[in-house]
Amino acid sequence: MSKNYGIIDQRTNPKGKSLPNRQRFVKREKEAIKEAVAERIRNGRIEDLAGDSGQRVKLRSKRADEPTFHHGPGGVTERVYPGNKQFQKGDRIPRPQGGSGGGKEGSPDGEGEDDFYFELSFDEWRDALFDGMEIPNQIKRALTGEDEFEWRRSGLKSDGAPNQMDIQRTTQRALARRHAFRIPLLRRKVELEKELKELRNTVANAGGKDVSREEARITEVLDELVIVERKLKSVPFLDTFDLKFRRHELFPIPVTKAVMFAMLDVSGSMGEWEKEMSKRFFILLYIFLTRIYERVEIVWLRHTSEAKEVTQEEFFTSRESGGTVVSSALELMKTIVETRYRVEEWNIYGCHASDGDNFRYDNEKVLSLMEDFVLPVSQYYAYIEVRKPYMGDGELWPVYEQLLEGHENLAINHIRDKDDIYPVFRKLFEKKETKHA
Amino acid sequence: MPNTIAKAAPIFTEAEWTPELLETVTEEIKKIAEEELELSYYPIQIRVITSEQMLDAYASAGMPVGYAHWSFGKHFLMNERAYRSGQMGLAYEIVINTDPCLVFCMEDNTMTMQALVIAHAGFGHNAFFKNNYLFQRWTNPDGIVDYLLFAKDFIQECEDKYGIDEVSSTLDACHALQHYGVDRYKRPVKLSFEQEKARMEERVEMTHKNLNVIWRTLPEPADGEVKKEDAERFPKDPEENFLYFVEKNAPHLPSWKREIIRIVRKIAQYFYPQIQTKVMNEGFACFTHYYVMTRLHEKGLITEGAYQEFLHSHTNVVAQPDFDSPYFRGINPYALGFNMFMDIKRICEHPTDEDRAWFPDIAGKPWLPVVKYAMENFKDESFILQYLSPKLIRKFGLFAIRDDDQEEELVVTAIHDGDGYQRVREALAGQHDLGVNAPNIQVVKVDVRGTRECKLVHHAIDRRPLDEKETGDTLLYFYQLWEYPVSLYSVAQNGADIEHWVCDDGKEVKHHKNTDLDFSMD
Numbered sequence: 001m002s003k004n005y006g007i008i009d010q011r012t013n014p015k016g017k018s019l020p021n022r023q024r025f026v027k028r029e030k031e032a033i034k035e036a037v038a039e040r041i042r043n044g045r046i047e048d049l050a051g052d053s054g055q056r057v058k059l060r061s062k063r064a065d066e067p068t069f070h071h072g073p074g075g076v077t078e079r080v081y082p083g084n085k086q087f088q089k090g091d092r093i094p095r096p097q098g099g100s101g102g103g104k105e106g107s108p109d110g111e112g113e114d115d116f117y118f119e120l121s122f123d124e125w126r127d128a129l130f131d132g133m134e135i136p137n138q139i140k141r142a143l144t145g146e147d148e149f150e151w152r153r154s155g156l157k158s159d160g161a162p163n164q165m166d167i168q169r170t171t172q173r174a175l176a177r178r179h180a181f182r183i184p185l186l187r188r189k190v191e192l193e194k195e196l197k198e199l200r201n202t203v204a205n206a207g208g209k210d211v212s213r214e215e216a217r218i219t220e221v222l223d224e225l226v227i228v229e230r231k232l233k234s235v236p237f238l239d240t241f242d243l244k245f246r247r248h249e250l251f252p253i254p255v256t257k258a259v260m261f262a263m264l265d266v267s268g269s270m271g272e273w274e275k276e277m278s279k280r281f282f283i284l285l286y287i288f289l290t291r292i293y294e295r296v297e298i299v300w301l302r303h304t305s306e307a308k309e310v311t312q313e314e315f316f317t318s319r320e321s322g323g324t325v326v327s328s329a330l331e332l333m334k335t336i337v338e339t340r341y342r343v344e345e346w347n348i349y350g351c352h353a354s355d356g357d358n359f360r361y362d363n364e365k366v367l368s369l370m371e372d373f374v375l376p377v378s379q380y381y382a383y384i385e386v387r388k389p390y391m392g393d394g395e396l397w398p399v400y401e402q403l404l405e406g407h408e409n410l411a412i413n414h415i416r417d418k419d420d421i422y423p424v425f426r427k428l429f430e431k432k433e434t435k436h437a
Numbered sequence: 438m439p440n441t442i443a444k445a446a447p448i449f450t451e452a453e454w455t456p457e458l459l460e461t462v463t464e465e466i467k468k469i470a471e472e473e474l475e476l477s478y479y480p481i482q483i484r485v486i487t488s489e490q491m492l493d494a495y496a497s498a499g500m501p502v503g504y505a506h507w508s509f510g511k512h513f514l515m516n517e518r519a520y521r522s523g524q525m526g527l528a529y530e531i532v533i534n535t536d537p538c539l540v541f542c543m544e545d546n547t548m549t550m551q552a553l554v555i556a557h558a559g560f561g562h563n564a565f566f567k568n569n570y571l572f573q574r575w576t577n578p579d580g581i582v583d584y585l586l587f588a589k590d591f592i593q594e595c596e597d598k599y600g601i602d603e604v605s606s607t608l609d610a611c612h613a614l615q616h617y618g619v620d621r622y623k624r625p626v627k628l629s630f631e632q633e634k635a636r637m638e639e640r641v642e643m644t645h646k647n648l649n650v651i652w653r654t655l656p657e658p659a660d661g662e663v664k665k666e667d668a669e670r671f672p673k674d675p676e677e678n679f680l681y682f683v684e685k686n687a688p689h690l691p692s693w694k695r696e697i698i699r700i701v702r703k704i705a706q707y708f709y710p711q712i713q714t715k716v717m718n719e720g721f722a723c724f725t726h727y728y729v730m731t732r733l734h735e736k737g738l739i740t741e742g743a744y745q746e747f748l749h750s751h752t753n754v755v756a757q758p759d760f761d762s763p764y765f766r767g768i769n770p771y772a773l774g775f776n777m778f779m780d781i782k783r784i785c786e787h788p789t790d791e792d793r794a795w796f797p798d799i800a801g802k803p804w805l806p807v808v809k810y811a812m813e814n815f816k817d818e819s820f821i822l823q824y825l826s827p828k829l830i831r832k833f834g835l836f837a838i839r840d841d842d843q844e845e846e847l848v849v850t851a852i853h854d855g856d857g858y859q860r861v862r863e864a865l866a867g868q869h870d871l872g873v874n875a876p877n878i879q880v881v882k883v884d885v886r887g888t889r890e891c892k893l894v895h896h897a898i899d900r901r902p903l904d905e906k907e908t909g910d911t912l913l914y915f916y917q918l919w920e921y922p923v924s925l926y927s928v929a930q931n932g933a934d935i936e937h938w939v940c941d942d943g944k945e946v947k948h949h950k951n952t953d954l955d956f957s958m959d
Contacts, residue, residue: 005467005481005559007459010490011544017493018513024605025510066508067613067907067914071876075901076841080865082768083759084834084852092846093838119518 026124029064033120037128038422041280130288151248160245174242181235189228196221257295258347258379260285261336263329265354267304268321274386277415278353281384284425285351299336303329305359309336326358326396327365334373343377350374350381356394363399370400375407382428383412444737454548459483462552462738466560469732474725475805476564479578480537483559487544491531492517494541499533502585504592504700506608532558534566534711536578549743550750556729561722568813569717571710581707588700595693606917607694611680611701613914616875618680618702619709675879675894678702682880683918688889690918698918713871716817720774723755724782724808727775757833768865770817773833777820780829781808791827817869825865827858837864842900876903878925889921897927897935909938909946916943 026033087093120128156166199218203211262282264275282298289296300315302308307328329352337348358366374381383400385393393414400412411428415421448465449458463483470476486494496513497503529550531541540558542551566572595604611618676682680702684695711718730751734744757772758764781799784792785807788800799807811824836852837860851857851864867873877896884890893915895903908925916923924939936950 005463005483007456007463007483008485009456010484010541011487013486013490017490018496018510020505021496021507021510022513023510024505024507024601025514028507028605064511065907065910066511066609067910068616069614069876069878069895069908069911070616070904071874071901072904072906072908074842075897076839076899077901078837078839078850078864079868080768080835080837080861081760082757082833082835083761083765084836085759087836087849087852089849089852089854089857091849093849094846095840119514 025064030128032064033128037125038419041129041284041422042418129284151250153246154249155247156244157247158241158243158245160247164245164248166244166246169244170238170242173244174238177239177242178235178237182232185228185232185235189225189232192221192225192228196225257297257345258289258349259297259299259341260289260349260351261299261301261333262315263301263303263307263333263350263352264315265304265324265326265352265357266302266320267324267357269324269355269357270386273388274353274355277386277418277421278384280421281353281415281425282351284421285349285382288425289349299333301329301332303332307332324354324358325362326352326354327362327369330366330369330374334369337377347379348377350378352381352383353386354383354394354396355387356385356396358394358396358399360395363395366396366399367403370403370410375403375410378409380409380411383410384415384424385412386415389416446737447740447743448738449548449743450740452547452549454546454551458548459485459551459555462548462733463555463559465733465736465738466552466556466729469729470556470560470564470725473732474560474564474728475809476560476725478538478560478563478567479535481540481555481559481563482537483540483542483555485544486541488520491541491543492520494531499531499541500585501533501535501539501582502589504585504589504608505596506605506612508609508612530554530558532562533581534572534576534578534707535581536567538563538566538578547746549739549746552733552739552743553726553730553747553750557722557726560729561725562718564725565714565718565721565812568809569710569714570814571714571816575710576707584703588704591696591700595697599693604697607697608701610914610917611698613911614679614683614918615701615705617878618678618698618705620678620681620706621872671883671885672880675881677877677879679880679915680705683915686883687919689920694918710816713816713818716770716774716777716869717812717815717820718774719771720776720778721812723751723771723775724778727751727779759834768868773821776829776832777824778808778811780826781811781824784826789828795826796824818866818871821869822862822866825862827853830858830861835861835865837861873898876901891915891919891921891923893923893925895925895927897929900929900935902935903927909940909948912938912940912946913943916940 156169196218199214199221202214203218260282262285264270264278264282266275286296286298298312300310300312302310302315302320303324303326304320304322305325305328309332333350337343341348370381383396385397387394397412400410403410404412413424413428415424448461463481470478492513495516496509503509529543529546533539538559540555540563542554546554566576566578572578592604592608672682672686680698683690684698684702687695690698730739730744730747733739734741734747739747755769755772755775757769758766782804784796784800785802785804788796793800811820815823830853834853836857837850839848839850841848851860853861877898878893879896880891881894882892884892893912897903903925912923912925920943922939922941924937926937927935929935934951936948938946938948940946
């Protein structure tokens with residue numbers, strides 16, 4: 001019986017053979033994924049959206065279909081089933097709900113997946129969410145000299161404190177140097193010793209011949225040997241230019257912390273709808289920031305005619321009545337920044353959502369607070385005006401609008417409908433090149 | 438008679454497998470397969486893989502090499518999601534029809550499961566691939582891996598030359614038509630890389646020549662109307678292999694696209710026997726593993742514990758839930774196939790009077806040649822028609838239900854009794870007949886002189902309609918390859934036009950339904 005089988009352990013073979021195909025699929029479905037993501041933003045539960053797990057999205061894409069010719073339900077079919085208990089021939093059975101009974105089974109290759117669900121990893125989800133968006137001014141703060149610094153190893157240098165000596169490099173170099181210097185000398189020594197031996201032999205076996213030339217040569221060789229020996233001894237075990245020390249340089253530490261001031265107008269004119277819209281916007285901003293920074297804190301500020309720092313819970317639930325004084329929120333933001341978030345350490349983001357009503361005499365103050373404090377310290381400040389479509393601009397709109405000139409880190413936009421949130425968000429963070437003046 | 442032969446020591450006592458143990462157990466299985474079952478099979482390559490690699494293998498239908506396409510990624514994602522969420526277990530093995538026969542085993546299998554898998558796939562499926570007439574006639578297992586490599590490289594080359602999107606959309610269209618990319622009756626030529634390469638250029642030239650004949654614009658000398666009419670009838674006979682038809686006759690396709698069509702249809706053709714022998718193939722593999730594992734146990738080569746573990750897993754695999762069970766997913770091919778082969782063995786060894794009446798040719802005969810004859814010479818449909826016994830129909834409690842959408846209720850047409858056996862048999866056989874399950878659609882006519890419209894006809898049997906949602910989309914793909922108008926007519930048995938789809942521009946399909954047809958029946 002010959003051996004006609006073999007066993008191969010393939011477990012160490014590269015896995016992920018399907019990865020390129022998976023990527024192709026995700027790329028192909030880019031548009032549909034974007035649409036699915038936008039839909040999640042519109043209708044998903046906010047708690048789910050802010051989590052850091054993957055997101056299950058439903059693709060409704062014709063491009064993912066693989067249609068074929070096959071039977072649909074209808075007509076006459078006869079099928080065999082197992083497990084008969086009480087049926088007799090000729091029994092009539094009411095049709096099970098869901099159309100003609102055998103229809104679905106009648107087409108084994110034809111059960112088209114109506115909806116194709118699949119899980120986006122958290123990274124894929126965020127990438128889809130923020131595809132094509134720019135990280136506002138992130139680089140600036142990370143690379144300017146005002147940041148914190150730390151010492152980092154950066155190569156070697158040839159002088160320094162003994163405790164910084166790189167022993168391994170140093171001994172390596174010493175060894176190399178000793179070899180380089182000693183080997184030619186050693187070779188010469190061997191040569192000379194050999195010659196000396198031969199000369200002495202000649203002299204010893206001279207038998208009356210004239211050996212004066214050989215004897216003279218012996219003296220020369222002996223002299224040279226002394227010199228070679230001395231040179232060999234003089235090659236030091238460690239020389240100063242063998243020494244290598246670790247070099248350290250100061251590197252700026254990129255700021256990896258961000259604080260987001262979510263400011264919400266909760267005055268009487270802000271209804272549930274307006275708050276819901278604002279909340280969804282804040283969540284998007286939050287996810288966006290977590291993509292960039294290791295740590296993101298949120299300060300929830302609520303304001304009517306007075307501003308208050310609240311918990312996230314309170315932020316979205318209770319409703320207050322009263323007028324609107326926007327500057328109170330900006331004042332509070334200023335106080336909090338000054339006491340808790342050093343501008344050098346923190347990237348500061350502000351986002352204000354309001355229906356646009358403001359106490360008329362407050363506008364002046366808003367303007368100056370924005371210009372003198374908020375805009376200079378913020379990486380980015382966004383104002384969104386949540387307003388039903390039939391209403392015109394609010395009173396705050398022109399206030400912020402006049403600040404646009406000369407402040408690249410300010411963006412303002414309207415949200416008039418649930419469907420606006422995502423596009424508006426995208427627009428606010430659009431790549432600079434496409435941003436209109 | 439007392440068995441006086443001393444039992445051997447078990448090969449393994451622990452659950453963990455090792456390469457050495459795999460060797461030893463394969464050697465013992467081989468003895469049983471060759472000496473007792475007298476199986477002839479291809480050399481075996483057992484490859485141990487991880488669950489991730491198994492998911493990869495799933496996505497490519499087990500093919501060791503495959504060309505790149507997004508749809509494989511989609512299937513990978515679907516399987517992965519189902520697997521990770523616990524909705525789907527992975528197969529213990531996957532095997533395809535190659536020579537040598539590649540058997541992929543999961544690393545997390547226990548030693549017992551590895552033995553089961555080697556018996557099931559390495560010997561059962563393997564012998565089936567080698568000996569069943571459909572596989573012998575339709576596939577060339579020694580050439581397939583080379584051919585897949587050729588296909589992969591060729592498609593990669595096309596992507597480099599013409600862009601991924603262009604190639605991918607051609608593949609989309611081919612995939613949509615791949616169920617209509619097989620010759621059901623003609624025998625395909627051998628697949629091999631060398632021949633393919635050598636013939637490729639020749640083919641390009643031939644295609645152009647053929648096309649010129651069909652599409653020549655100069656009028657022929659008129660030898661009388663009738664003859665001319667006849668000569669212009671194209672294709673001469675209705676064509677059911679759409680991919681073949683398009684590859685050979687589409688007016689404008691560049692030759693690389695024709696080659697891609699050819700690749701898809703060759704691969705579809707290669708898998709065609711597997712679709713037609715699911716019940717038999719799994720049944721025979723289960724029969725083999727059951728026989729082998731039982732014999733290993735009798736010889737004392739596996740422990741009592743291992744045998745119990747095997748039985749547990751085996752019972753799950755060949756279980757058939759009743760129609761009203763929440764686990765019911767249709768007829769389980771493993772259950773039906775395994776029980777049928779076991780039943781054939783029983784009929785040979787211990788026939789009843791009923792068996793003698795139904796199976797006079799095999800009742801009481803030596804079982805091994807009968808089982809092997811059955812394994813070699815049938816496909817699911819004919820196998821069921823030939824061998825499904827009344828006893829098994831009773832065991833499964835099989836009954837047939839007729840569903841007529843014009844009637845209020847379903848009707849039980851046959852149950853497991855004297856009256857019903859033959860009808861149940863026929864209905865179950867029909868259920869496994871691709872000719873019944875796949876809609877009968879053919880290319881009947883091309884308007885050679887005029888619009889070049891290609892007309893397809895669907896012969897609706899038992900009024901079964903084409904799927905409303907996907908038919909139009911699939912026709913669009915047909916247009917994409919044909920590049921001239923295509924139409925599809927669904928006609929009733931009496932020739933009436935039930936509904937039709939027309940695509941004139943490749944953008945949109947017009948669907949027309951004839952609602953006032955009288956179906957009071959012929």
